[in-house]
Amino acid sequence: MFTWIQESGLGRPRKMASNKKEKVSRRSASQWAVAWRRFKRNKPGVLGLIMVIILFLSPVFEWMFTQMNWILPARPDPAAFTFFYTGEYRQPPSLENLFKQPFSLTKLFGTTPIGTDVLSDMIHAAKYTLYVGILVTLITMVLSILVGALAGFFGGWIDNVLMRIAEVFLVFPSLLLILVFVRIFTLTVGEPFWKIPLININIPAGLTIVVFVIAVFNWGSNARMIRGEFLRIREFEFVEAERALGADNKRIIFRHILPNILSSIIVVSTLTIAYAILIEAAVSFLGFGDVNTITWGQILQENFADARVVWWAELFPGLAILFSVFAFNLLGDGLSDALNPRLRE
């Protein structure tokens, strides 16, 4: 009956401040501590969190397994695989061997007609799944927070113009347009990798284009959500109070309203990651993806023609996609319950 007292931190015995040091150390339960307590009780949410942590550890596994020679190294220069795209793979040299021993201890998920190991490829591809999920979400959220904040805060014609633009992106069948634009832009890419200057990291060029195209076609719905939240918070008296204290618009938007909708942004971001992973897999599976980078969707595409024979090359990457989408969705739902408890009723 009085659980809310514990939840809100009100029921905690208050330590009396006997000296100055002690009073500094005592902080009241922030909303994050409260939310974490609520989240911990949500079993599916915790499962999702564990699954997400496993996904994020995959680059570590990749490095470890490669060191220990448990998996094959990442595919070499894609040029070595040109035969694959010229149709020669129809007479793969190792097909007979394949049926003798498709699975082994080191090749748990089987091998493919062109001699690649499914598990190795999957582990190498895991980091790109995260790359896609996170980068798409970052770009989407930056775009939609900017658009949503401007539209929701200023209203009027700015709101009208921005929301009509968002609707244009919402009403078109996005997958079709993503495919078209991905094809157009990937045709213009020369090098398989772009080198980012200062930090010296190679990023896959084709995949990055896919990421940008997905993000550009994905911000509409999130922007609408954020606009709605801004409209709601804007009416609170503390916004007027801050203005009366001399705060400018930038300060009110970013320092006062945005932190109030942070919980919604976190939830939507998590769900956007899942969506981005799914869309990228679809793009790759349909043959529009980055052929120079191995992703789970790419493995599906490569082996689709032989799916009836090498079913394992379709099943396991498919399950991996399911796993990651499931992980982020469970986490997102759990966070949504923990951060917005009112939604449950």
Next chain:
Amino acid sequence: MSESVLKIEGLKTYFFTEAGVVQAVDGISFHVRKGESLGLVGESGSGKTVTALSVLRIVPRPGKITEGKIEFNGDDLLKKTEEEMRKIRGSQIAIIFQDPSSSLNPVYTIESQLKDVITAHQNLSKEQAEDKVIELLMLVGLPDAGTRMREYPHQFSGGMKQRVAIARALALEPTLLFADEPTTNLDVTVQAQVLELLNDLKKKLGMSLLMITHDMGIIANITTRVVVLYAGRVCEIARTGDLFEWPRHPYTAALLAAVPRLDMKKTLRVIPGNIPNLIEPPSGCRFHPRCEYAKELCGKMVPALEEIGPDHFVACHEWRDISLREKKASG
């Protein structure tokens, strides 16, 4: 006569809605003297809050100040740029809002909200700012300020939140403080405490207070002069004592008659009718459709604000011919 801090002349703030132009404030003039507490009274929708927001120039859309002059310490605020206005807000003119439960940002601790205001305008070190926060919270009578400042607004009661809101408004030592119905959402006992606090602080800090309220009890308690508003216009300006003793405007008299009193046995008199639609306000005196003394002239000509005694102004055509004093006394 002491000089005035704020002088409003012919202020008109209109709201340009889709249904039409709402004349929320239509030609209001009054002034606030240095160190006084002035009451701004009227029914809901009479333009009290809009007047305050107009002075700070934070009238929400679609509202717009269309005419008038707002002189603050001799400068016309309507001629200032937005940037100059931002510097005045909070540091020279501050406002306390009606609803303490939503006037504090729920995601920050009290400490960081107050620090935010202080450090935005003053260059202070972290320790200095913290000391200032504690000092402010002690000034408004928050017990255990050093500990409680690390708590969030939801951990405070309504009265305590209003104290914090007052502390925030006073953080930069403004010379003029608007209190927009600061006690309507509080318990009666807490109301008295907050009013007493405001009165004390006003004396201690030597600022001017503009008390916006519809509660005649508050007016009687803490103001020295009163401006009565009706439908966006000034009806009467008088010293508080004079106003209660002998109201000259029929609306003021009706307002006073609508206050329940224990010392006089009488039924409460309700003002018939409703506050007019401000998109198409009544012609002439805006009160005439509800006024029992209305003559033909009242519907045709807008009454001017006449000086009828020391510090006493009234906007009524009939004030000479009606005696509201007896009326009030006999009930």
